[in-house]
Amino acid sequence: MTTRRAFWGTSAAFLGALACDPERYPRLTQPVPGRIVGAHFELGHAVRERLPFPAAAPSSKHRVLIVGTGVSGLSAALELARAGHRDLAIIDVEPEAGGTSRAGSTGGFQHPWGAHYVVAPSADQESMVKLLTDVGMMYIDEDGQLDAHEEYLVRDPEERIFFEGRFYEGMLPLHALDPESRRELPAFRRKMLEYCRLRNGDGRKVFHIPLAAAEIGPEIERFDTMSMAAFLEAEGFRSRGVRFLADYACRDDYGTTSAQTSAFAGIYYFASRDENEEEDGRGYLTVPQGNGLFIRHFLAELERFAVRPKLGHVAYAVQETESGVRVATLRGDRSTHVFEAERVIFAVPDHVRRALLPQLAERNPPLEYGSWLVGNLLMDKRPGGRGAPLAWDNISFHSGSLGYVVATHQAGIDHGDTVLTFYVPLLDDDPKKARQKLYSYSHADCARLLLGELEAMHPGSSVHCKELNVMRHGHAMVRPSVGLRASGALNRAPVGRSHFAHTDFSGLALFEEAFHHGRAAAAEVSRLL
């Protein structure tokens, strides 16, 4: 039975363009089934309580302990295992491995809970190429050319944008925009193309992926000292279209507005991509479960070395001894365990690192994190809309959310039920306040926000939402704020026998960066074992 849930007009949703807040949308008259999944805040808070190291607890010994099962933790583990170090322990606070690349399923459809695509690498990104050929997304043909298997390249139509009541194909409603925007947009793209084409002495791109392995000279480094919004202002880009594009880019990759993002990170979004992508398609690789595919691959590979993550363990205290490091963990049943290892790789976000290793505070200023709300909506009818047809990525010019991705698009399932994955970054200037706000949302608040976003694009369609599950990522993405690169916060050097791996150390939350830092930390540890 269809339940009457929607009743609202669209006008409310168009007001106050950017902020995504449940309060802005009408209350739901009937609850939507579903729940808040993931995130063990309670256990996580044990870290902040700074409990003393347990006097006596069951313990286990390993050569290397890895804390964190996101992309950086698992790629570090796999790299070590492949180098012959199989006596590994991997732990994570969450009940499931994957960090912000986790995947799930609703109504029989696989969908992401976070990161959901990677940019197809160029041939010189050797480790990414190896990963993508290992998982079968790419291949090297008889002529030695790297190519992607068609079914993993985002299926056309890739994206559409909702603008003033109508959908347009692509990321911008080009022909519907004002003349100033239409004039400025090509100029902006040309400007970004200049950065895209910048080469170092060795012929490598300056805006290389991963950034961690790029060589950035001082003339580019200066973009770290201004915001993307200030950069646009200084370059004379003031049109609505360019401002939207820059803002969208910052939101899409970093969960921030262009005023909160350094110009360096803003430019990196555009300049790191393939300069031919305009003509050649954007070369995004994706599957219905998003980057959960890579997590599954890492876990399956580790399984071959009989390495299995231990989940539901929160590391809360660290002791360094003469021959190694001892890490005490707490479980849901309040039992403790001590992992002893020669070396530890902390593949966890900054606030966890700092709580465990207070000495970091002397060296690394704290990082700021943006919060995200990700919602998966099971729909018994696909949203339509005037203009361009349903695409993979469906965004709105009038919202601060990133719109939704259709989970069945890449699978070629075009009829019947589907799942829409909504991505909502919390764009408040104060990240702590945003996080508190996010954690205060009930399921009903989340539903009100997400269905409000849906209604704004598709009036009347929220009655077709049969189930709505959400995940609240409090520390979803490091914020690439102004001055971050020079602040010392990105220093990844080990502290004693503790090593670090995380996308944070690039100052950008991107798969390629996490993968790079995981492998780099593993190489570092491997040399010392």
Add this chain to the structure above:
Amino acid sequence: MPSPAARPAFLFLNVLVVATCGLVYELLAGAVASYILGDSVTQFSLVIGLYLSAMGVGAFLSRFVERPSARFIEVELIVAFVGGISAPVLFAAFATTAAFSVLLYGIVVMVGMFVGLELPLLMRILEGRLEFKEVVSRVLTFDYVGALAASLLFPLLLVPALGLVRTSLVTGIANAGVGIWGSYLLAQELTPRERRRARALGWGLIVFLALGVTQAGRLTSWSEEILYDDPVIFAKSSRYQRIVVTHKHGGFQLFLDGNLQFSSLDEYRYHEALVHPAIATLPRPPRSVLILGGGDGLAVRELLKHPSVAEVTLVDLDPAMTALGRDFPLLVSLNGGSLRDPRVHVRNEDAFVFLRENQRRFDLVIVDFPDPNNFHLGKLYTRYFYRLLSRALGEDGVAAVQSTSPLLSRRSFWCIVETMRAAELQVRPYQIQLPSFSQWGFVLAKNAPFAEPTTLPRVPLRFLSDDGMPSLFRFSPDIAEVPSEVNRFDNQVLVRTYEAEWRALGK
């Protein structure tokens, strides 16, 4: 402003207009009903019967109406609105809802009832101004003259010049005009507030309906003009598409979402060409066959002419389509009940998903999808799809692929051929003349190189012959190969090409 003495004469003019409009609505409903539902005798009888009896109900109810002058004007405005939008609403509903007939008869009854109120109210307004015998005689005279006017205007002037939708809207404007005019003629019987309201509403309605007239082209382009030149004998909105069967001198046609799929008059040419040349390339008679699309059962009919065929798997998305092929009498007699044959297994699935999951190999695969006019269909023409197809063909297996018209959409046809080559299939494009459509194209495909088939299997055929075989594989210069891009999952160039070609044809 007419003088009080002149009022009765003007009121009789009102009778004339009102009577004309009332009959126009009735004719409109009858025309729309028989046009869309077919069977015009039944539809006209039903509509006229319902309309007249509803008028009777209206006449009966008129006795409960007080202050006839004020109510008459209100009735005019209601008739103007409901009657005015009747045809556009019915056309819009036809394309989008299954409950079309409920709406149709509902509108007929409603308009009939209010039209039925008109004359009794007018007669009561005239009561006391003239003698009773004068009132009856003149009102009925003007009523019948109005009927004559409508029955002449409707077929000779209104429909040819305006079409059904605009006729409906223009008639509504006339009714609203009568309402406004009445507010002047009967000014003394109305309160100032009633006068103001009647004029405001009347003008509002006129503006609204006039706007409708300017927009009518958008509506009729996707219903009246594009779709069907002939009576509709079956129409159903399934979950996936709008299925319509029309009837035309001795034959019938199937439309999906307004696109012609076949005409019974020449479909045998199409289906013989789709099935038998492929079989002619096989080293031994086929046993296992896969049909993707083709829920009409016509390709199956051709297949079952081959006694070797032991098993046919037919994958068609829409259960409503395969049910039509199995149960719709006209289609059953055309396909020879092929979908009821025990060798045929129908699966209602998306062919794309089916082929991706499929591990089986088939001797013969028939690919018979609608033309690639949207992205859902476009994925069924991608290199990725043809790689899946290639996997479903064994070493000797053969596929025959419907691949649109090389004459009307030449670049699209050769794009399909090029895409199949890019999937490492060996291809043999061919074409036939299909009077209902145009020149039509197909592609034979195998995993290993193969020669053009020359000798057809010995089964009863009406169109194909061994003599004619070589000419199928020749393409005249106006349809010869043009360089083409490969249609990939991630670029869908074919949908864009196809759309551009059809737009250029003005379709």
